[in-house]
Amino acid sequence: MRAHHIDRPADLDTVRESYDRVADNYAHMVLTTGLGDIRRHPWLKASIDAFADSVGELGPVLDVGCGPGTVTGYLAERGLDVRGVDLSPRMIENARRLHPRCRFDVCSATELDLADASLGGVLGWWSLFNLPRQVLPQVLAHFARALRPGGYLITATHVGDEDAPRTEAYGGVPVRWTTHKWRPEPYVRLIEQAGLHPVAELRLPADEQVGPGLVVMARRPG
Ligand SMILES: C[S@@+](CC[C@H](N)C(=O)[O-])C[C@H]1O[C@@H](n2cnc3c(N)ncnc32)[C@H](O)[C@@H]1O
Numbered sequence: 697m698r699a700h701h702i703d704r705p706a707d708l709d710t711v712r713e714s715y716d717r718v719a720d721n722y723a724h725m726v727l728t729t730g731l732g733d734i735r736r737h738p739w740l741k742a743s744i745d746a747f748a749d750s751v752g753e754l755g756p757v758l759d760v761g762c763g764p765g766t767v768t769g770y771l772a773e774r775g776l777d778v779r780g781v782d783l784s785p786r787m788i789e790n791a792r793r794l795h796p797r798c799r800f801d802v803c804s805a806t807e808l809d810l811a812d813a814s815l816g817g818v819l820g821w822w823s824l825f826n827l828p829r830q831v832l833p834q835v836l837a838h839f840a841r842a843l844r845p846g847g848y849l850i851t852a853t854h855v856g857d858e859d860a861p862r863t864e865a866y867g868g869v870p871v872r873w874t875t876h877k878w879r880p881e882p883y884v885r886l887i888e889q890a891g892l893h894p895v896a897e898l899r900l901p902a903d904e905q906v907g908p909g910l911v912v913m914a915r916r917p918g
Pocket of ligand 1: 711715732761763765766804821824
């Protein structure tokens with residue numbers, strides 16, 4: 697039983713089914729176009745490299761919302777003790793197929809059973825924006841408690857004001873989810889309120905393919 701209560705998002709099952717439907721196209725997109733592959737985006741790669749260098753041997757790393765495991769696999773190649781979890785069973789099937797040496801499990805960010813001070817690092821890499829606005833702080837607080845003192849969170853998310861309904865994605869597949877966009881200042885404030893100290897922020901302007909984004913890395917004091 698988790699000591700830390702997190703509300704269950706009302707749309708969790710709908711979001712899971714939607715990502716199950718797009719999972720094969722998403723994995724194919726990463727492999728064929730490089731979109732979503734940090735190796736093809738120097739600033740995203742630099743952020744993940746800085747995270748990996750900082751975590752070093754502090755402890756295990758959990759990639760929450762790992763999708764097909766692109767970043768999980770990259771961190772494993774870099775020698776980190778990393779595991780991926782995702783809400784969507786189909787995403788996890790793809791992750792296991794593409795990265796057979798890594799460990800992956802199906803789990804929602806809202807249902808993780810994490811011992812206090814058990815992780816060296818945690819990622820919410822383009823995977824927390826479906827969480828309702830009142831649920832995200834609860835998840836961040838759970839992550840913060842799960843980090844060892846000196847451990848790191850890295851998160852990337854979409855920037856804006858809207859709660860944008862999405863009805864199709866990744867090749868016209870019908871989906872139903874909401875992208876809760878955040879302005880950088882309130883997003884960073886949530887991370888601070890969770891008990892973490894921001895160490896770096898990277899703002900990414902919109903390009904031809906995706907809207908503006910934000911990467912934040914933060915550290916548990918101690
Ligand atoms: C845009 S994909 C990003 C995947 C991966 N992090 C990457 O960068 O390729 C968003 C992922 O978040 C997952 N996701 C959405 N809500 C989640 C939740 N509540 N718990 C865990 N994963 C979630 C989705 O299933 C999907 O795989």
